[in-house]
Amino acid sequence: MSRLSNKVCLITGAAQGIGLATAETFAREGATVVVADLKPEAVDAAVRRCQALGAQAEGHALDVTERAQVDGVVAKVLSRHGRIDVLVNNAGITQDARLQKMTIEQFDRVIDVNLRGVFHCAQAVADAMVRQGHGVILNASSVVGLYGNYGQTNYAASKFGVIGFTKTWARELGPKGIRVNAVAPGFIETPILATIPDKVLDEMRQRVPLHRLGRPEEIASVYAFLASDDASYVNGAVIEVSGGMSV
């Protein structure tokens, strides 16, 4: 099945975790994959993995908080391919602390990457997508952006904010042929969970009716569906992919 054949797909934070799994899933679906992430070596490794799956792939070192870098990457992709069909705003970080302990620096950095970075990337591709008359923007929210979480004031605010972006852009860009949706993963086994104590992760497993954490590929497959024409009437949606942890 090649649901993303000939689609040029830019994925941020694609060097590891959910972003890397998304790049590989998109590669299997026939996409031209554009990997963007902080470290050039990790970007190159991700590109090679996509190419090994038979895909056209290229990489760019990118910090989504730096608007000039974002504009530069988007300009390069447009000059090489003439269009961007799909943007996956996946890059995200945590810097956890309880409200009374959280520093301004922790608050600002998470908001910068998870919220301002998403704004930068979406705004940078929007004109091209409007000119094309089509496009898909997918945003990484979280169950924490639906229900909040202890110790994650900054992260929860950013992931609630991403849902606000999604619904606003779905209204603004829908009439121009662009679909905008968000995915709200539950707890997925990636390096981002490294700072969460094992005891808390065990409690999470018990809370999920499937009694396990998710795998990155299980989020990637939802992104692939949303990026494809199979999701042609899905717009402004927030899809929770959490093994049912909220039921």
Ligand code: NAD
């Ligand atoms: P991860 O830490 O494994 O990977 C994140 C990637 O983003 C890394 O490769 C990192 O280098 C990159 N990145 C960080 N800051 C960046 C920046 N300024 N510019 C460009 N790239 C940057 O994380 P993950 O678990 O794969 O999470 C991916 C997304 O999914 C994040 O937005 C995260 O908030 C969200 N999410 C994850 C989970 C989970 O349980 N893993 C749950 C809900 C939502």
